[in-house]
Amino acid sequence: MKLMITTPDINNTDYGLEFVNLICVSATNCPFKAHSLTEDPEDADAILFINRGGGEYSELLRNNSLVKKFFHKSFIYESSDSPIDFMRGIYVSMPKAHFNIKRHRAYGYLASINEFIEPYVQNFQHQPDLVFSFMGAATSPIRKTLFHKQLFIELPETLIENTSSWSNWNSHNPLREERTKRYAETLARSKFVLCPRGGGTSSHRLFETMQMGRVPIILADNWVAPVGPEWELFSIRVAENRISEIPQLLTLYEHRYEEMGEKAQQAWEEWFSPKVQFHRLAENILSLLDESRSGDL
Template sequence: MSTAEQYCPESRVGSGELQRLLAAIQNDAIGDHEVCPSPEDAEIILFVDSARPDMRDIRGSSVFRRFRDKSFVLHCGDRVMPFVPGLFTSAERATHSPRRSRTGGYLRMAFSHHFHHTPVNGAHRFLFSFVGRSETAPVRRALVQLQHRRGLVLDTSAPGTSLAIDAYARVIQESAFVLCPRGFGSSSFRLFEAMKTGRAPVILADDWIPPVGPEWDRFAIIVPESDVTSLPQLLEAREAESVNMGELARDAWETWFGKSVVFQSTVDWILDLQRDRLLPESVDGVLFQVGRLTPASLYRHWTQRDWRRKFGAMP
């Protein structure tokens, strides 16, 4: 494996994730994979994030052009289409396929110091909780209308309504279930915050693609976005399962996403993608663009609010 620096240095996009990946390499406790300095000798070449929605900075690099069939991207952004195959935190069913994408977690969560495994002592204070902005997805706007005597739902869209990170972490610790709706992207930090803390996540994201490996149905409840109003009754009926589900969620975190294993998981997912390749990237990349770049998909992805904020108008 070889890591490649970003190819749009003035943007600084991806620099934080690159540092986290390097930290994951240093903390790797398994040792099945190693970094080599030469792309010629690497089995895979990994680019970290991209400064452009169409990944032209990667596709235009000399390294990618020379080694297309072993070049992949590790991308944690929202609403991203796989112009370069790789591992995407927020891959969506509408724009991703198994031949170009695998899904993973957020590297930043592996190195966050705010969320800790806290065994449950006695009853949970909250049956369920959600703290976040409602403006980022319709399912969130429906979710903040929920009312339950033991439910905490806090919309932080308005100025001055956010919680300090330590107070937010305590809310998760005091919850039997953590509601994890999609936002701009299909995935959510809350899912991995809940797993790291040892609480049962409730996933509301119809387009989310689960990372391969964890037995999600053992510790997570996946609810269609259209069924938000059924959550209080559903979670009341399953509250007795929440402690065991939370411990299983923590086990899955330590096995797949913790800082001592996340490098192994990342490389394994990409190697799995490489093994499943049927066509060379010089062919498959063109087929992907021809098949996906319809006027509707271009409008949907290039005009997302978060992309406009990050990248401005496309040249």
């Protein structure tokens, strides 16, 4: 399949062009060699728009000349927390209630927002000393429950921290480097990592946990898991209303954390790492094209 990668964010106000470049590099280094890039929309079998925001970005997409001319073969990669189902494509946080297998595919984020994850993956040499941890902002009801009830405050081998007072996105904050390093170190110190949904049904933390080789505990009832990885082999999915049962549940899994963590890291490498992203996106687009060819849309 010949795939054209572009973005409605031509001014790069939301990193649209940077993410297009990331996928182009992934295509160049792709080990599968099953699909190719093209810059010619006429020649392309499909056009994939990288869209990372809502509001004005959706308006830009609707008014895009390529979308208007080639809507039948246009698709979107959408990582915003509140996606709008304007176009068939790949969605990170499309809620289960709105997820339509004939129009949507689920996938992860194209880049971590914490540049210290990879150095800790490579250089952290110690055994984890925390059974589980969570550092994050109160951006969803499940997270607010986690903080307000302080469910695990008496457990000495856990770390729960509300980071609502600062943002990973603020690159000008003088404390950002210290805090993002501490976040990466906390992941590395943890056998298991709580991964509650954030503003969207997904979260960067889930994929960063896998990359780190730690076991994600997924607390996101409406999240749709991407097809491919055998999630049951390396993650634990817990209903949001059963969060208080996690310590008891982990007595069944703690002896397996190393094995599960290794499988989590392998799954990240195979399905979400930069070297495979172009191929995985292309395969998802191809499966959506097959849906339309079958006449089932």
